[in-house]
Amino acid sequence: MSTNAMATTTSQPLDLLKRYGIWIAAAVLIVVLPKIFTSGAALTTMSLMGIMIVFSLSYNMLLGQTGMLSFGHAVYYGLGGFLAVHAMNMIAADKLPIPLPVIPLAGGFMGLLFGIIFGAVSTRRAGTAFAMISLGLGELIASLSLILRGFFGGEEGITANRTKMLTLFGVRFGPQIEVYYLIGAWCLVCVALMYAFTRTPLGRMCNAVRDNPERAEFIGYSTQMVRFITFSLAGFFAGIAGGLAAINFELMNAVNVSGAQSGVVLLMAYIGGVGHFFGPILGAILVVLLQVMLSDVTGAWMLYFGLIFILMVMYAPGGLAGLVMLHAPLWRNNTLHHVLPAYALMAGPAFLLLGGTVLLIETAHHQLVRAATEGPAMHFFGLTLQSNSVIPWATALIAIAVGLLLGRRFAPRLVEAFHEASSPAAQLGRIGGA
């Protein structure tokens, strides 16, 4: 009620700014980012992030919005990418007057086409059956991709050259920065479209179908139809992401349609948080960052990745976005600072636990994988340790044990502080004060 009252009293331009401010900010951010992170590696990473944001958001249309757990979403991404590569090659060969920026649309329509075909068969069922059909279709296409060499190019894949297209305004998309802006623009448009979709009546019906399909049927909606339309649209956006990937890498291979890629998009969306629209965006950014940064630092990065995922599933099923939104009531109550001391207290044990686990994994990884060729000396945050001596192992185990003990000790205090901060009494205090 109070927000409505506020909106009517504020002036028109401010209202517009409030409504579209976040999109303008996002656009500005996309434009400004390469000016801050100028290195080539950063540019590549950010391009990849843009692609993955579209991909994981399209996945969340299924899982988060409609409650369809898919294990084969890479099919639409990969097929879109392959069609985009073939389209680029065909256009270059026949000198067709089509510029590069519309290529992702080709990928999108390929994704849409297969979304319609496969959606028609798989969305007739929901729940575990849907998950299994998606897995079956995913594996089907993944196996086919190794058989049909003409279309998928076998193991080595198919390459294209993005600069051989019709040039508009002198932009040839040779340098990465131009591709980055192309991806950024497509990313912004797709994110806006997918957000708009969540606000349509159909988007709302998706939530109903997710939460209570029986009741949705009784109201008179066909849950199958809702699932089918959403599934096709998700295929469309995944195809666009695939098309962008084709432009970015100028290469598509069988990995892009494989089950591994489907797994990655699931991880991204889930770690980010499927319950909120911005969750998969966070997830895509974090996962790409982890992929790029951790793989430089440690050989065991996939293990960290899996462990983070398991911990998220066990203790924070809302993902990162869920954790952030947990604090929204505190923020509104203006009682966020009440929990900060308890968080500070928890930081010690958390640090011990994290440090101990990382040390344990790194030492084990070094001893098992590298020690045979490089000797037992290993580097750990500037320290040189011997992976075959007792010291790192004992330190790691003690740190984990102490961290666990202290964590158990302090946890009740944190819970208490959190409850206190979000309790009605605290709100009353605020209203009394204001």
Added chain:
Amino acid sequence: MVIFSTLNGVLYGMLLFLLASGLTLIFSMMGVLNFAHASFYMLGAYFGFQISQWLDFWLALIVAPVLVGLIGAGVERWGLRTVHRWGHVAELLFTFGLAFVIEELVQMIWGKLPVDYRVPPALDFPAFTLFETTYPAFRMFMLLISVAIFLVLLLILTRSRVGLIIQASLSHPHMVAALGHDVPKVFMAVFGVGSALAGIAGVIAGPALVTQPSMAHVLGPILFVVVVFGGLGSLSGAFIASLLIGLIQTFAIAINYSLGDVLMALGVTRPIQGLLNDLWQVTVAQVGPVIPYLMLVLILIFRPTGLMGTRET
């Protein structure tokens, strides 16, 4: 050749059944499709390899499955039970993540390349010779073990008191709990035993197939096909589906005809050219790996309960 293919097909089918029986029992009790089941099979193979290197194969045949079973029970007790309150999707995702982590750990400990897991010398001789082709004794041994386990499992489930409780927990968990049985403990035990069965399959399949980190995710999807195709929760369905898929996959390898050949024989000339040209030329042998998934998709569309299942997926 037909005899050998049949033998190999039955053998592969029985191996699949060793895995599928545990998976389908776990599913029907807890409603969890365990993505990590094939990972337990892989752990069984690697434990078997390690123990037979240190000690010997026969000890490994007993110790490795027990270890895997204990790990499985631990996963149920400290992992799945925590996740259970978030619902089935979270449970599915938990096992998905677990499969991921187990594969990484195995790669870390034993390396990315296949390990040298050999057939024990006591069984390394040809069992019989037929039309100048020999058949290895170890394969007969595998067949024997899996058939024996199948029979024991069948007897326990249908004839014993434990089997009675398990069957009752499948359909009426609350009633079983009201009668004083500790249903969570039954769940843990079934999960443990299911994992141990996968472990046995790993120990005996390791030397015959290749023991490598990718063996789990190669077999995992096929297992799902078996379990869903046979009907979730149905042991007899899983048995039939295992044999069927085992035989189909083995025989497909031997057939060297393509769609083009068939149509050509029928007098149809090639209608498509270009990018999808391959569709015409691939042989049945090449398409072999695709067939199970095609079967999965078709059965889920036309008969969602599977072959012998009583309830919808």
